Amino acid sequence: MANSAQARKRAKQADKRRDHNASMRSSMRTAVKKVINAIAAGDKEGAAAAYKSAVPALDSMAGKGLIHANKAARHKSRLNARIRAM
Numbered sequence: 001m002a003n004s005a006q007a008r009k010r011a012k013q014a015d016k017r018r019d020h021n022a023s024m025r026s027s028m029r030t031a032v033k034k035v036i037n038a039i040a041a042g043d044k045e046g047a048a049a050a051y052k053s054a055v056p057a058l059d060s061m062a063g064k065g066l067i068h069a070n071k072a073a074r075h076k077s078r079l080n081a082r083i084r085a086m
Helices: 005-041 044-063 069-084
Strands: none
Touching: 005 044, 005 069, 044 069
16 A cells, blocks of 8 residues: 555546546447447448447547557448448
């Protein structure tokens, strides 16, 4: 456990950041799952709409360093390819 005031503060900040990051990561995954579910249902318009909302979520998480930029690009590319193939 933290012994100094500074270490206690940093531990508290780390807890807050971890909770926030987990929440943001979860919302990003939900946005991606909405696209995948729309694709599975065969709803091209719904998938395109969900994709348009998922792209800013992926870009935002990549910009904040929560996920790597290449991972965001890979998700966007694969989802877009699956929508175009419908």
